[in-house]
Amino acid sequence: MEAADRELMCSGHVGCPGCGATIAMRFFLKALGEKAVMVLPACCWSVIAGPFPQSSIKIPVIHAAFETGGATATGVRAALDMRGDTETTVVTWAGDGGTFDIGFQALSGAVERNEDFIYVCYDNEAYMNTGIQRSSSTPYGAWTTTTTGSDWKKLRKKNIVEALVAHRIPYAATANIAFPEDLMRKVKKAKAVKGSRFIHVFASCPTGWRIPSEMSVKIARMAVQTNIFPLYEVEDGVRYTINYKPREYLVREYFKLQGRFRHLSDADLDAIQEMVDEDWHLLLRKAGERA
Amino acid sequence: MKRVVEGSQAVAEAVRLAKVQVISAYPITPQTHIVEILADYVSQGRMKARFLRVESEHSCMAALIGAQSMGVRTFTATSSQGLALMHELLHWASGARLPIVMAEVNRALAPGWNIWSDQSDSLSQRDTGWMQFYCEDSQEVLDTTLFAYRLAETVYLPAMVVLDAFFLSHTYEPVDIPSQEDVDRFLPPYEPAFQLDTKHPYALSPLVTPNAYMEMRHEMSAAMEDVLGLYDGLEEEMFRAFGRRYGMVEAIECRDARVVFVTSGTVTSTARIFLKKLRERGEKVGVLKVKLFRPFPTEEVRRALAGVPKVVVVDRNCSFGLGGIFAQEIRAALCNVPGERRVYGYIAGLGGRDITEELLEEIYGEVTEGKGPERENIWKGLQEVSHGGR
Numbered sequence: 001m002e003a004a005d006r007e008l009m010c011s012g013h014v015g016c017p018g019c020g021a022t023i024a025m026r027f028f029l030k031a032l033g034e035k036a037v038m039v040l041p042a043c044c045w046s047v048i049a050g051p052f053p054q055s056s057i058k059i060p061v062i063h064a065a066f067e068t069g070g071a072t073a074t075g076v077r078a079a080l081d082m083r084g085d086t087e088t089t090v091v092t093w094a095g096d097g098g099t100f101d102i103g104f105q106a107l108s109g110a111v112e113r114n115e116d117f118i119y120v121c122y123d124n125e126a127y128m129n130t131g132i133q134r135s136s137s138t139p140y141g142a143w144t145t146t147t148t149g150s151d152w153k154k155l156r157k158k159n160i161v162e163a164l165v166a167h168r169i170p171y172a173a174t175a176n177i178a179f180p181e182d183l184m185r186k187v188k189k190a191k192a193v194k195g196s197r198f199i200h201v202f203a204s205c206p207t208g209w210r211i212p213s214e215m216s217v218k219i220a221r222m223a224v225q226t227n228i229f230p231l232y233e234v235e236d237g238v239r240y241t242i243n244y245k246p247r248e249y250l251v252r253e254y255f256k257l258q259g260r261f262r263h264l265s266d267a268d269l270d271a272i273q274e275m276v277d278e279d280w281h282l283l284l285r286k287a288g289e290r291a
Numbered sequence: 292m293k294r295v296v297e298g299s300q301a302v303a304e305a306v307r308l309a310k311v312q313v314i315s316a317y318p319i320t321p322q323t324h325i326v327e328i329l330a331d332y333v334s335q336g337r338m339k340a341r342f343l344r345v346e347s348e349h350s351c352m353a354a355l356i357g358a359q360s361m362g363v364r365t366f367t368a369t370s371s372q373g374l375a376l377m378h379e380l381l382h383w384a385s386g387a388r389l390p391i392v393m394a395e396v397n398r399a400l401a402p403g404w405n406i407w408s409d410q411s412d413s414l415s416q417r418d419t420g421w422m423q424f425y426c427e428d429s430q431e432v433l434d435t436t437l438f439a440y441r442l443a444e445t446v447y448l449p450a451m452v453v454l455d456a457f458f459l460s461h462t463y464e465p466v467d468i469p470s471q472e473d474v475d476r477f478l479p480p481y482e483p484a485f486q487l488d489t490k491h492p493y494a495l496s497p498l499v500t501p502n503a504y505m506e507m508r509h510e511m512s513a514a515m516e517d518v519l520g521l522y523d524g525l526e527e528e529m530f531r532a533f534g535r536r537y538g539m540v541e542a543i544e545c546r547d548a549r550v551v552f553v554t555s556g557t558v559t560s561t562a563r564i565f566l567k568k569l570r571e572r573g574e575k576v577g578v579l580k581v582k583l584f585r586p587f588p589t590e591e592v593r594r595a596l597a598g599v600p601k602v603v604v605v606d607r608n609c610s611f612g613l614g615g616i617f618a619q620e621i622r623a624a625l626c627n628v629p630g631e632r633r634v635y636g637y638i639a640g641l642g643g644r645d646i647t648e649e650l651l652e653e654i655y656g657e658v659t660e661g662k663g664p665e666r667e668n669i670w671k672g673l674q675e676v677s678h679g680g681r
């Protein structure tokens with residue numbers, strides 16, 4: 001069956017309208033197929049998946065403690081190996097909080113051991129499940145419920161892909177809900193690789209970003225088109241490939257559409273543009289490319 | 292076959308004989324020997340298992356939860372800080388009804404850093420839904436580890452086999468190591484009632500609303516109660532396989548006793564010697580060893596202590612603000628039982644300090660002199676402390 005026809009997510013999930021995390025899961029599962037077990041640490045998806053006795057995901061799921069994505073998957077893989085099942089893919093599906101922050105130790109441990117699994121972080125740039133609190137993935141300039149008023153976040157977003165790449169894992173990639181073919185290609189590619197694989201999926205959140213639900217995909221696309229969230233892959237921690245290049249928008253056009261950035265001045269936006277340019281040039285250098 | 296082995300090795304031999312498939316551990320003194328031996332067994336091919344060298348105890352328990360959910364037998368060992376770090380995951384394991392077995396080497400909690408024997412670590416996990424067995428010697432440790440798998444896999448609850456730091460973990464004793472055939476007869480391969488499977492996908496441990504949560508918890512509680520009903524029958528099977536059984540509690544000369552010492556762990560061995568001497572002097576004293584702590588064997592305790600006017604509970608632990616934890620449990624068990632009695636809680640031996648025969652004699656002297664002590668909770672063996680300048 002063609003991936004595009006295969007539907008491993010049911011309707012009736014309880015994600016908000018326009019939820020990027022929900023779109024991300026749907027495309028991910030299409031490319032992954034049913035021969036997989038998913039570890040799902042606490043995040044919006046713990047709820048989206050539906051309450052007992054329902055499940056909106058048609059593969060086996062172990063709901064897990066918030067910070068255990070890397071560790072629980074380690075055990076699942078070991079048990080499958082002991083059962084002689086080397087075909088089933090083990091996947092962890094976690095939010096940015098569960099990946100960048102509280103689950104980082106377990107993730108780092110798992111990939112240092114080069115555990116044979118795919119770790120997907122869907123990134124909505126805050127703790128959404130608990131009500132939009134800041135995480136280390138929240139970008140510079142953002143309002144959250146714990147960075148309010150003039151205390152908007154004045155620290156940069158952690159570069160999680162580079163942190164994973166520093167572990168020299170076999171495959172790391174970024175993906176975005178607005179680029180489903182690219183996302184599914186990366187999932188299939190990851191599936192064929194052995195060892196630890198990491199996919200960082202940009203997943204807009206209308207509720208937390210203060211954007212209309214119908215703008216969810218457009219804004220996610222603009223994150224790539226501004227170079228804020230470049231699409232790229234890194235193999236064996238060294239071989240960089242940038243998948244999408246032409247810049248189509250300035251950072252301010254992306255920021256102006258979102259309520260979470262409403263308070264920023266022109267000077268703030270100029271400063272952010274500089275940061276984004278700097279990061280982009282760094283990535284180009286790593287990929288051995290020119291602007 | 293009898294061999295002289297360390298308590299830690301007794302655990303490891305049981306794990307090998309149980310044909311555990313996934314082991315995960317993170318080093319902490321005094322648990323280390325157990326997992327070093329097992330790592331070696333796995334690398335030599337003496338065990339067909341995966342040994343997961345995780346980066347923390349927290350990840351260790353998470354990994355076992357993942358593995359056991361996929362239907363394999365698992366094991367870990369830890370102590371003190373390591374067990375405390377696992378706390379959240381202990382609830383996950385029992386709530387998911389996973390029969391994981393761990394060896395818990397009783398060690399004090401910091402600060403100050405103290406690697407010696409103390410029960411505060413395991414007793415702090417009292418309410419996590421894990422069975423707890425307190426062992427007296429290395430033979431009991433080996434047998435109980437095998438027994439723990441059998442019981443855990445019958446009721447689908449995890450189990451902690453508890454052994455005193457150094458007094459047991461690092462002490463050499465002759466231990467009868469049963470043959471693989473005998474063990475296989477007592478402990479068949481793990482056939483889980485449920486496991487995750489890509490052919491029949493479902494979700495484990497999902498969001499549960501108030502509509503169903505309470506029933507799930509009630510089933511856990513009922514499973515704990517089932518243990519009390521199953522225990523003797525399963526021990527009978529163990530007796531047939533290995534020729535040994537221990538009981539949830541062991542009442543030693545309690546029948547006519549005027550004073551009974553309630554003990555757990557290695558202190559029981561000291562109490563046995565003390566008891567013998569006192570009995571020779573004609574003193575009517577008994578010892579009640581409590582092995583099973585969760586579920587708590589209320590009926591057995593009541594039966595053993597029926598008509599005993601003075602009960603002394605020796606606790607190598609403390610719940611600050613109330614006293615020894617075994618003492619609390621014994622008092623709770625005796626509540627609503629008709630009859631007059633005094634229950635004295637004695638806290639002794641914290642942080643690995645010796646609990647000697649002399650100390651037990653002193654306690655005996657105190658409780659038999661006149662009406663006995665006024666206080667119900669007494670710290671024993673304290674030295675003078677000067678609080679410079681306060």
Ligand SMILES: Cc1ncc(C[n+]2csc(CCOP(=O)(O)OP(=O)(O)O)c2C)c(N)n1
Nearest residue numbers: 042043044066095096097098126127128129
């Ligand atoms: C140890 C622990 N601390 C806190 C929580 C509460 N909690 C549950 S989900 C969550 C936020 C998840 O954020 P993220 O991983 O970014 O996923 P999102 O909800 O944004 O999709 C938090 C803080 C928890 N479940 N466990």
Ligand code: SF4
Nearest residue numbers: 016019044128205207
């Ligand atoms: S809060 Fe955001 S991430 Fe969570 S379900 Fe709603 S839209 Fe999706």
Ligand SMILES: [Mg+2]
Nearest residue numbers: 095096126128
């Ligand atoms: Mg998030």
